[in-house]
Amino acid sequence: MKTADIRQRWLDFFGERGHTVVPSASLVSEDPTVMFTIAGMVPFIPYLTGLIPAPYPRATSVQKCIRTNDIEEVGKTPRHGTFFQMNGNFSFGDYFKKEAIGFAWELLTTPEADGGYGFDDKDLWVTVYKDDDEAISLWKTIAGLPDERIQRLDKDTNYWSTGHPGPAGPCSEIFFDRGPSYGIDGGPATDDDRYVEIWNLVFMQYAIENVRSKTEFDIVGELPSKNIDTGMGLERVAFLKQGVENMYEIDQVRPVLDRAAELSGRRYGADHEDDVRMRVIADHVRSSLMLMSDGVTPSNEGRGYILRRLLRRSVRAMRLLGVDGATFPELFTASRDAMSPSYPEVERDFARISQAAYGEEETFLRTLAAGTTILDLAVDNSKKAGNDVLAGDTAFLLHDTYGFPIDLTLEIADEAGLRVDRSAFDTLMAEQKQRAKADAKNKKSHVADLSVYSTFRALGETHFTGYTELTTESRVLGIIVDGAPVTFASEGQKAEVILAETALYAESGGQDADKGQIVGDGFELTVLDVQRPVKGLISHTVSVASGVVSVDATATTIVDGDYRRGARQAHSGTHVIHAALRQILGPNAHQSGSYNKAGYLRLDFSWNQSLSRETLTEIEEISNNAIRDNLEVVTREMPLDEAKELGAMALFGEKYGDVVRVVDIGGPWSRELCAGTHVATSSEIGMINLVNESSVGSTNRRVESLVGLEAFEDLAAERAIVRELTSSLKTPREQLPARIADLVAGLKQAEKKIKEYEARALAERVPSLVDKANRVGGYRVVAESLGEAASADDLRSLVMSVRDRLGSEPAVVALAGAVSGRPVIIVATNAAARDAGARAGQLVRTAASVLGGGGGGKDDLAQGGGQEVSAIPSALSAVIDGLKG
Template sequence: MQDTDLSTAEIRRRFVAHFEALGHTPVPSASLLLDDPNLLFVNAGMVPFKPYFLGQETPPYKRAVSVQKCVRTPDIEDVGKTTRHGTFFEMCGNFSFGDYFKEGAIEAAWDLVTKPVADGGWGFPEDRLYPSILDGDDEALGLWKRITGVPDERIARLGPKENYWSMGVPGPGGPCSEILIDRGPAYGADGDFSAEDRYLEFWNLVFMQDELSAVRSKEDFDIAGSLPRKNIDTGMGLERVAFLLQGKENMYEIDVMFPVIQRAMELTGRRYGAGGAQGEQDDVRFRVVADHVRSSMMLIGDGVTPGNEGRGYVLRRLLRRVIRSMRLLGCEDRVLPELFPVSRDKMGETYTYLHQDWTRISTVAYAEEEAFRSTLRAGTQIFDLAASDARKQGATVLSGDRAFALHDTYGFPIDLTLEMASEQGLSVDEEGFRRLMGEQRERAKADARAKKAGHGDAGAFREIADSLGRAVEFTGYHEVVSEGVVSGIITGSATAAAASAGDEVGLVLDRTPFYAEGGGQLADQGVIELANGARLAVLDVQSPVTGLVVHQVKVLEGEVTVGERAQGLVDLERRLSISRAHTATHMVHKAMREALGETATQAGSENAPGRFRFDFSASGAVPTSVLADVEARVNDLILADLPVHAEIMSQADAVKSGAMALFGEKYGDRVRVVSVGDWARELCGGTHTATSARLGLVKLLHESSIGSGVRRVEALVGADAYRFLAREHVLVAQLSEVLKARPEELPERVSDLVERLRSAEKEIEQVRVAQLLAAAGQVAAGAEDLDGIAFVGHRVDGAGGGDVRTLALDVRGRLPQDRPGVVVVIGAADGKVSVVAATNDRARAAGFSANALVRAASPAIGGRGGGKDDVAQGGGSDASGVEQALADVRAEVLRVREAGGA
């Protein structure tokens, strides 16, 4: 549209510089992963500031500016089809917390948007800009006219669906104003603001002024009154501004994304923008590739690994859509190693950690591609069976449930199912497939709603937080018994004044020694005793909103009421046991990084009483010798009795000190750094032992894969580790007694027994094969003469693929070589059917093909296969069809013979 020389990085830089000059504190982007039960990913620029807008925390600044990484997943299917749908995007925002309001927000936005490029602005032409307001917001209308000089007829009045903002729950809300740009009549009719491609919104200014008591929909809500402090929250899509300023048609063509499309064109031989129906389909696929490569890379960069649920499932889906789109564009080779580095080089100009952490990021991505390629191979076999079943039943349509099973169970994309069905003359019940997909989505939404409801009502939590006026004080770092006051009771989704014996409720104290689950550490348990004699068992402790600690309790006796004095008593043995596990996790993390390199970063953990699990990035299995070295290193440092201490410092100072920050964790401006001596140092809010010697002993149990590029170590600590080793000692003693060997001789003795067993199995196998081949002469002697063709159709039960092939070839060699010979042997073992066809030279000269014979046998056994004219092999799953398969092969031999082949 503008065709300026401004790069995306420069547009971003000018945005931050503009607001920094206006007194805004620059705030770095938060991780895409925040501890919010209602969000998979950060999906808007204001999300990291929610505690300030909700009044849960006091903002450390009155004005802020940020460029926040965001991911939105509901529109994945629309990616590439429009100019504006992307999964990963960057949201530029300026925020005011009770400082300036509508006038300041409008002035600052208009100045940056219209200021000439030479003066540090973006240089949008004013005559093509259209502000919008919430219809009826006369204050905003007057400000836009006065500040910008835009005439009344160029200010769009829009309804609440477009121009009222809320979080979808009771809390703050307010009218919006947008800045739209007119892209010209080629994109829609004059004055038609519903034609979003014509009047494209690129900046949204939210005037947060209302207190909402109920939100039923985007257009249906109740305003209880005005907020005591009015706030500003703006959002400006960086990619949208970039494609407007760079003269591009859509976000996929901007400087940080189009290089991926260019590389994809080189790999596929297809051309982006070629036109025509095929060209339009290809363009969508190219754009999907550009978007999903970048999105996947940024998600992995923030610690997400492919999986089958939640965040991991989203990542897996994005990566597989890239691979599938490239396949549809004609490239079936590995593509991620070609595309990912291109995106890294562009995004790494701003996000330098992509270069620093590239080994881990690329390992995760490339391993997932390899896994999906295997899935495609397996899914192809499953599809072939489904297609065979459909044909056997005389159907021309593959059922929706079979297509859905391929998609849901085997990860097989529906478009691939459609393509392969078409190749085999079948159609697919797409309506049935879509219906089942819709039902699955509804179940997922219902589950999400249930989880959200199970987490408690945000309004109830906020009501208690407001009554407190501050964060709950956690005293558990220094004590396990403390006095407090009952500040709130939650039953279901509402607050209550009291609870009686037998009730299970959420209880909030103004100060508590109980640790709320977080950072991989399980919650404390214990009891709460009230001054009135009531007694409560603490079952769980959570922090559903920032600054609030909710104890899930069961009232054992008496009655608990709000305002009552209480004493919290943490289960000391459980606390100490969990603390040992948490400190051990830090030590194993550090030792793993020493042994495997800096890429072996923590990807998750759980610290439970006496045991812990530690997930970390690794390209493959960790050798047993390395695990032994890690275990020895940790236990040596346990004996060294290193002091464990915590200190509070700024994030910048923590990073300078060498402290590790973990993916997905939310850190404030002031952070807690836990150090084990001068050796291991991490940002951590958990509880720990006073010295390393308090751990006693750490025993690593085993190491395994839990996903692409992620390994897991499970371990015991303290008394649990000792008891495990004691049991191992008893087991070794028992083995020594049985084998009459000293403990140090056991590996050699067991190895000798295994080798002898293998030798015996080989001898048995040789005898079995000899017996099988001994029958070959008799099978060959029984060959049927089909009008001059020596034909053997033989069934052998209990034989696998290898045996069937051996027998078929041996029989072929025993047939007379002076006339055509055709051999087909079918074996059935363990529910699997194997078929091998072999032809001699005279048969091939006469037009017989082993490949064609296997294809003739396959439908009856529910299988597929192929090979060359001399030998071909296939398999199936329906043993009941073996006789029919042999009959079909015999008929095929006669057909070829009658056709004059011989």
């Protein structure tokens, strides 16, 4: 029976019995204190606890779940999976134990041909809470179970509560007996893998208080409305019904495992360690696919870090199977095909999902290449030294310099039988964070304690008038100096000023703060920054240019009109480029960040490869055509749900209220949620000039553009350069590329001929230098100054040629010269000289010390240098003296 069939039979069974079929909630939990949906009942908790009235009396679902607390156990046991599906049926004060037990037994034991799961009742056991005589009686009456297959267990396994005062109740669990070949007899109470739990029924019937632990609390009475919460593990039933050994071998997971085996050339079932790795890959790839289908992207924090860890563990496992190259294109495609029958969105969004996954793999493969070499060497050194601990500074170096995750370092060290000095690592991490805090220059706010703003925020929200006005008269509500409220600020001081209204835009949505002034009777303030330190409040960081500003004074905000015009051009230009990007690259090119100020914008977007010059030119052309077409820019405020129905794009990382501002440029061509300031028509943008495209991560790119007058000035500067070149080279503009290419080719040819000439000249010097060889002790020695030398490479080549011509008797060659005004000395020895005790590295260090520098190398060839060209004769004498010694 296919997993998708098991899923559908569940929904059909309970749907036919009056249950509302509820779609799976997202894996991303709505609860801000929890990252993921970890159980099937999570979306129904408000109804089960009575916090919110249930919209239906009974419900059923197949809920997607993620649990990562046992990630190290994945692949080692038959039941640990990161992603899993929980089939549930729920009653909110409707039916209770009798019906819940009846439904479970009916669905499990009804033949497959009649829509059930077809389990043989003789293979099923149940456990109940030890004092729940009612459940025991119902199991005997409804299922006909004998006493020996009903086991009473204590609160630690068969009693449910939230861990807090509120609803609670006994549980009853259904187990499948896999048979004596899987373990000992004795039922689920033995806690043996032979008995697989497939269904848990929670009878929520009591109110508890004074909760001291999971098993210690006071039952204070029965609930007025009793609820049912049940869950059946879809993957567990699937591996039992499909006759395989574990959840990794079911039809939704096995295709990835098989593909990993094919790619590695290993056979599943031949080696335990390889089997574990293949199961890890199969689980993690599927889990990653499902997380990404719900919008999670790889990052270094929160959910994104969990996803990144799953992806990187998959890459690591494939490398341990002997595959060093990229495998995600094969593995993710296999997982997509296996999961899409149950979750069509996986197929629909696969272009976006695969783009992010492949980019993450590519980046991590580079990280592994750099970090693994260092880590392997450190492991070897630790073992040779007899240590069972890997130094914390090594782990920190890998993390800080190479991006090697600490959890991966821990895993690799553990595989080698070592533990990591985690305490030292944590200390170094803490020191780094402290340095980062000390070095950060936070221009946004000089107040660390945001509570200083609470008094001002209590007076109401700051009203922003800047959408329609460039000057606004208001009242000073508060002044902050050095983090504390004051009643006035004087000339020369830096302060924060809070006003009731302002025309000055506070930095947000990627748009930089306005420039401008705040003036009043007897004072003038220069605005340095405008921010929103707390929601609803705008703070102006100012320098008091003259006079004294005090609380309750009348003040007028004045926006720098030229700067605001440029900022509006840049922000609207950002929207235009975003629309052009999506027109060329498709909907997967989604904005992930932006920054714009007068004359300049940058836009980050999801994409995992560089854009060609032709593509950038096309994007630039579409953008400027939109400017030429003088598209109307319309801003509207509306409820968030209405805006989304219109197709307005919400940008990643931005938070929106119930009422949002929608900015249209050319109608639906560009429709985004945005609180920034914008032009009235696209022609006001003036011009867009894309000046750069670069990477900002494995799955994100960045384009930068000049806008308006700045764009024109940049193009004018390039035009001036072209004019100068056409004049100097006496070549028409359209022929410049070919002319410059010819000049470059000619220069390269000339350089090649010069090198050939220099090589011949060097070769011609070899005989005369050989003739200058003198006897020093037991060596034939050539020690000469060559004056000016083209390069150290030329010196090295000459030294080696002379050495080779000196024959087999002990010989040492030391040649020195001035390269770009700095002294360089090269020393070479032949094998006979080294046997006699001469060491090139030692000799060159002696000479370099005379030159005022340093050097080093091997015994046969070494190089040194210094500061004093005039000391070259003395340095060569030092080499000769060293040989005499």
